[in-house]
Amino acid sequence: MEKNDGFMKALRCRECGREYPLNATHVCEFDFGPLEVVYDYERIKHCLTKSVIHGRPETMWRYRELLPIAHEPTVGFQVGYTPLVKADRLARQLGIRELWIKNDTVNYPTLSFKDRVVSVALSRAKELGFSTVACASTGNLANSVSANAAAVGLKAYVFIPADLEEGKIVNSLIYGANVIGIRGHYDEVNRLCAEIAGKFGWAFVNVNMRPYYAEGSKSMGFEILEQLGWRIPHHTVVCMASGSLLTKIHKSYQEFIKLGLVPDAKYRIHGAQASGCAPISTAHKAGMDFFKPVKPNTIAKSLAIGTPADGFYALRVLKETGGSGDDATDDEIREGMKLLAECEGIFAETAGGVTVGVAKKLIASGKIPANDSAVLCITGHGLKTLDAVVGHVGRTREIKPSLREFESLLNAENHSELLSR
Ligand SMILES: *Cc1c(COP(=O)(O)O)cnc(C)c1O
Ligand SMILES: [Zn+2]
Numbered sequence: 001m002e003k004n005d006g007f008m009k010a011l012r013c014r015e016c017g018r019e020y021p022l023n024a025t026h027v028c029e030f031d032f033g034p035l036e037v038v039y040d041y042e043r044i045k046h047c048l049t050k051s052v053i054h055g056r057p058e059t060m061w062r063y064r065e066l067l068p069i070a071h072e073p074t075v076g077f078q079v080g081y082t083p084l085v086k087a088d089r090l091a092r093q094l095g096i097r098e099l100w101i102k103n104d105t106v107n108y109p110t111l112s113f114k115d116r117v118v119s120v121a122l123s124r125a126k127e128l129g130f131s132t133v134a135c136a137s138t139g140n141l142a143n144s145v146s147a148n149a150a151a152v153g154l155k156a157y158v159f160i161p162a163d164l165e166e167g168k169i170v171n172s173l174i175y176g177a178n179v180i181g182i183r184g185h186y187d188e189v190n191r192l193c194a195e196i197a198g199k200f201g202w203a204f205v206n207v208n209m210r211p212y213y214a215e216g217s218k219s220m221g222f223e224i225l226e227q228l229g230w231r232i233p234h235h236t237v238v239c240m241a242s243g244s245l246l247t248k249i250h251k252s253y254q255e256f257i258k259l260g261l262v263p264d265a266k267y268r269i270h271g272a273q274a275s276g277c278a279p280i281s282t283a284h285k286a287g288m289d290f291f292k293p294v295k296p297n298t299i300a301k302s303l304a305i306g307t308p309a310d311g312f313y314a315l316r317v318l319k320e321t322g323g324s325g326d327d328a329t330d331d332e333i334r335e336g337m338k339l340l341a342e343c344e345g346i347f348a349e350t351a352g353g354v355t356v357g358v359a360k361k362l363i364a365s366g367k368i369p370a371n372d373s374a375v376l377c378i379t380g381h382g383l384k385t386l387d388a389v390v391g392h393v394g395r396t397r398e399i400k401p402s403l404r405e406f407e408s409l410l411n412a413e414n415h416s417e418l419l420s421r
Contacts, residue, residue: 006070007044011035011211026210035211037068045259060219068212069123075152076119078108080219084227090343094363098373102224105348110147111381112140118148120216125203132202136193138186138302139168140380146177159189167384187307217245221252224375225262232267234372239272239355240280241303243314246271250317268323272358274298280311281325284318299330299388300350324367328357334392347382
C-alpha cells in the first residue's frame, strides 16, 4: 500500500498472465510474451466520470487515470485532443452517410499521433529515474522523442533507417538529438536497439518502455468517443505499422464500455497497410492467425515494418470485431492524400493516404456499408513526406508581375468568364 503506482496494478504477460512489477521491462521471462499494464478499474470507475473529464483541460491527460503514470504528467502537457472533423465532402466522394476524420496531423508538438505515446513513455521514464531516452523509429517517433526530450532536458538517442525522408530526419536533428541512421530496414534498426537497450541503462520508449508507451495510443480512441458525443462509431479505420495503435484503439473502446462511459455497441475496427508492406492485412485476407514477415518497399515509410511486433494481436482485433484488412498501392496512397486535402483541407502524410485509400475500397465493396458511421484515424502531417508527392500535385504557372499576363493566362485556360466581372 505504501508504494504509489497511481491506478496501475502491475505489468501482466499477454500470453500466460504472470504479473511483474511496474519497471522498465517488456517481455515475460517464461514465454517471451509481451507485457501489458493492468489497471484498477474499480477505483477508476469512481474517479473518472464524464463530468470530471469535462472539467479538465482539452489534452490527452483528461483521461489520466487510464494512462500508465503514477503521478501527474511531466512531459507533453499540451498533447492530444486533436480535432474530430465531420468530413461531409469526403463522405460524398466515398459514398458514405457519416464520416469523421480524427486529425492527428495537428498534434502537438511534432504533428503526429506519436506525441501521445512519447509523452506517456517519457513521463513514466522520468518517474522511473531515467535521464537518457531512446527509440527505434520509422521517423515520427524519432521526431517526437527528440522534441519532447529537448523540452524537459532529457538526453535522446534516436535510431532510424538511413534512407528516411529528409523531412523526418531534419525534424529530429533540429532538437539536438543524437540521430543514428542505420543502413537497413526498420526490423534491423529494431533488432540493434534491443541489443543496445539490454546493454545501456536507457529508457527505450518502444523497447523496454513499450508497455507504457503503447498505452498512450488509447487516448486517440478515448477522444474519438468523447468527441462523437459518448458513442462508438460503427467503423474505425486505422493504419498499421507494428499494429499497436489499432490494438489500443480497440482497448480504449473496451475500457470506456467497461467504465460505463459509452453504451455497449457493436463496432468494427479495420486495418490499413501499404501494398508494399502489408504483412498484417494480407494474413487477415488469407484467414490466417499469423503473418509472414515481408521486406518493405513503399512510399509510406512510417508504416514500413515488415515484422510487426503487434501483428498477431492486431489480427485478433480484426477477427474479433469483424473488421477487414486491406492495402493501398503507392498511386492509391497519393490519390488518398489528394482526396483528403481537396475535400477537407487536411494535408496528411503517406500513412493518411493509406487510411483514406483503404477506406475507399472498404466502402466501395460494402464492407463499410453506406448507411453506417465511420471514423478515419489520420496519424501524421504531409509536410514531413513531401518527397512522396512532389511531381504528382500539378504545377505552378509562372508569369511576370503583370495584370495583362494574368488575364491572358486565364484566357488560355478557358477561364474567360472570370474576366467579365
Ligand atoms: C507509427 C505510425 C503509425 C502506426 O504505428 P503502430 O506501430 O501501428 O502503432 C501510423 N501512422 C503514423 C504516421 C505513424 O508514424
Ligand atoms: Zn508469459
